[in-house]
Amino acid sequence: xxxxxxxxxxxxxxxxxxxxxxxxxxxxxxxxxxxxxxxxxxxxxxxxxxxxxxxxxxxxxxxxxxxxxxxxxxxxxxxxxxxxxxxxxxx
Numbered sequence: 001x002x003x004x005x006x007x008x009x010x011x012x013x014x015x016x017x018x019x020x021x022x023x024x025x026x027x028x029x030x031x032x033x034x035x036x037x038x039x040x041x042x043x044x045x046x047x048x049x050x051x052x053x054x055x056x057x058x059x060x061x062x063x064x065x066x067x068x069x070x071x072x073x074x075x076x077x078x079x080x081x082x083x084x085x086x087x088x089x090x091x
Contacts, residue, residue: 022038022040024036024038027068027070035052035070036053036054038053039051039067047063048065049063049064050065050068052068052075060086062077065079066080
């Protein structure tokens with residue numbers, strides 16, 4: 001799969017331009033859908049953000065999130081100090 005982003009006008013492009021780190025991974029949900037995820041960390045900060053894409057478009061940004069998990073109808077966003085559950089979420 002190829003994901004194209006307008007790198008000049010979004011947070012990912014801004015982070016890469018400043019020497020930050022962007023990691024891409026895909027999660028398979030129990031329902032069979034695939035979730036494209038970017039984990040972004042700026043070079044001047046220990047904070048990370050999770051960006052979730054749907055069909056190459058930014059759908060959800062979770063500032064400060066360190067990881068996430070996808071279940072059937074639920075998205076669990078993990079933070080250093082807790083978990084946020086998004087019920088009814090479908091990839």
